[in-house]
Amino acid sequence: MGTCRGALALILAVVEAGGALGAVPAARPRASRMMTGMAAGPNPAGLAVSPEPRIDGLIAPSLLVPRPTLTQAALALSGESEAGRALPGVARLSEAPRPENPDSKSAESGKDAAEAEFLHRAGLGAAAAAAVEVPDSPASDYLLGLADQTRRTFARHFPLFHREFPLTVAHSGRTDTDMINASHDVSPYGKSRMHHIVLLEKMPPGKSNERELAPTAFSADDLPSPLNRAVRRGLARILTFFHEYAHGVFHEIIPSISRGFILPEEDGIRINAETALNEGFAVMLELLLVDKMLSRPGDFGLGPEEIEDARSWKAQRLRDMRHARNHYTQGTFYFIHKIYKQEGEAGLLKFLEDLDTQRLYELATHDLPFRLLEGRPELFKAYLTNSGDQATRAAVDALADYLAGADAPEQDLDRLRDILKRVDVSALARLLNPLVKTSVTRCDPSLCARLIARIARLSQDTAKRLADACHLNI
Numbered sequence: 001m002g003t004c005r006g007a008l009a010l011i012l013a014v015v016e017a018g019g020a021l022g023a024v025p026a027a028r029p030r031a032s033r034m035m036t037g038m039a040a041g042p043n044p045a046g047l048a049v050s051p052e053p054r055i056d057g058l059i060a061p062s063l064l065v066p067r068p069t070l071t072q073a074a075l076a077l078s079g080e081s082e083a084g085r086a087l088p089g090v091a092r093l094s095e096a097p098r099p100e101n102p103d104s105k106s107a108e109s110g111k112d113a114a115e116a117e118f119l120h121r122a123g124l125g126a127a128a129a130a131a132v133e134v135p136d137s138p139a140s141d142y143l144l145g146l147a148d149q150t151r152r153t154f155a156r157h158f159p160l161f162h163r164e165f166p167l168t169v170a171h172s173g174r175t176d177t178d179m180i181n182a183s184h185d186v187s188p189y190g191k192s193r194m195h196h197i198v199l200l201e202k203m204p205p206g207k208s209n210e211r212e213l214a215p216t217a218f219s220a221d222d223l224p225s226p227l228n229r230a231v232r233r234g235l236a237r238i239l240t241f242f243h244e245y246a247h248g249v250f251h252e253i254i255p256s257i258s259r260g261f262i263l264p265e266e267d268g269i270r271i272n273a274e275t276a277l278n279e280g281f282a283v284m285l286e287l288l289l290v291d292k293m294l295s296r297p298g299d300f301g302l303g304p305e306e307i308e309d310a311r312s313w314k315a316q317r318l319r320d321m322r323h324a325r326n327h328y329t330q331g332t333f334y335f336i337h338k339i340y341k342q343e344g345e346a347g348l349l350k351f352l353e354d355l356d357t358q359r360l361y362e363l364a365t366h367d368l369p370f371r372l373l374e375g376r377p378e379l380f381k382a383y384l385t386n387s388g389d390q391a392t393r394a395a396v397d398a399l400a401d402y403l404a405g406a407d408a409p410e411q412d413l414d415r416l417r418d419i420l421k422r423v424d425v426s427a428l429a430r431l432l433n434p435l436v437k438t439s440v441t442r443c444d445p446s447l448c449a450r451l452i453a454r455i456a457r458l459s460q461d462t463a464k465r466l467a468d469a470c471h472l473n474i
């Protein structure tokens with residue numbers, strides 16, 4: 001990233017994180033980055049007026065989805081495995097191999113050392129160790145059943161995204177809320193490494209408490225029903241576990257990073273594009289599953305109460321993303337759903353298989369190029385994939401540099417104009433809104449004027465539309 005672009009990105013990061021360094025959330029360990037819930041990211045008032053992200057109607061246009069072939073009995077809510085059915089690849093907790101010790105002398109190669117460092121930084125060593133130390137219990141049987149059920153759901157309803165990989169599952173009661181949450185972790189180095197899913201719930205999950213009600217991770221007490229409606233734990237576990245498993249699928253589909261690649265340090269402000277797309281993919285599949293449940297509840301063994309639960313879940317998830325405007329919102333609304341809507345599951349799979357994974361780790365969601373790509377599949381396919389068009393990539397970078405204050409000689413302006421035409425004005429408006437609405441004590445308002453002036457130099461029309469979108473008089 002160029003210095004200028006980085007500087008504006010940092011400014012935007014601070015503005016969007018609350019405007020003052022004191023308000024920046026504390027660094028979170030990587031181990032919690034894939035939480036289903038929306039703990040990450042404040043919701044600065046300045047973002048509240050940006051154009052509403054919309055997903056039209058049901059998220060699943062069923063015509064685009066291959067019809068599943070139902071070959072087995074309906075899924076039960078209990079999550080129990082079918083009797084005698086093997087569960088290849090899912091390790092019983094007591095049988096799962098111990099993770100590599102970061103201090104171990106066996107970490108000989110650079111790759112192993114980097115991976116050990118990653119595990120150490122993420123605190124994953126400890127989490128994984130806890131997972132393998134959990135003795136066999138009714139909860140672990142229940143969780144293995146849930147994993148089995150999740151795999152069968154993928155195989156039956158999302159065959160293109162059905163992947164199996166080594167997995168440990170565990171329950172953690174270390175939570176202060178009645179909500180159900182979960183995390184997924186895997187080393188970013190290489191495929192088919194051990195994945196870890198931890199279900200966070202106060203009491204051990206089991207069949208006996210499936211019908212108890214629990215608030216979702218996206219509800220809020222001050223919201224009207226159904227946006228604060230509690231749902232049955234059995235359904236919440238199915239959707240939560242499915243979401244976390246989808247993170248594993250995403251990891252297995254995208255290209256591996258190379259052996260020598262060192263992951264950029266995480267700092268609690270920057271969220272990388274890999275995380276945003278990963279969340280977008282998991283949320284998208286989770287909502288597609290809800291749509292399938294709602295359209296064919298009998299296939300999932302859902303009664304009237306669970307149907308209402310599923311409906312509430314989707315409404316709450318969508319409201320939460322519209323409100324939070326964080327990387328879940330970005331990844332889901334502006335990237336994964338956009339491409340899914342255009343090209344269906346097959347196009348989405350092709351996009352994921354072609355991703356430039358290292359670039360995703362290096363690019364932050366606050367970086368200007370990432371923001372310019374939002375909502376435009378032809379741009380983000382060019383910028384984020386291995387087969388992407390190099391000229392388009394370079395032009396996006398050049399436009400980002402220019403918008404951040406770099407000089408642009410007259411002969412470069414046509415190239416910048418061409419790429420600006422392809423950028424979504426709504427994406428520019430989201431970029432501008434925090435500068436417009438944030439109080440002057442937290443932001444230099446001249447940044448906004450300079451940005452508009454720079455855009456006007458390229459296109460008066462775009463500048464005008466942008467000002468209109470932000471309710472500005474220019």
Ligand SMILES: [Zn+2]
Pocket residue numbers: 033034035036243244247279282
């Ligand atoms: Zn997630």
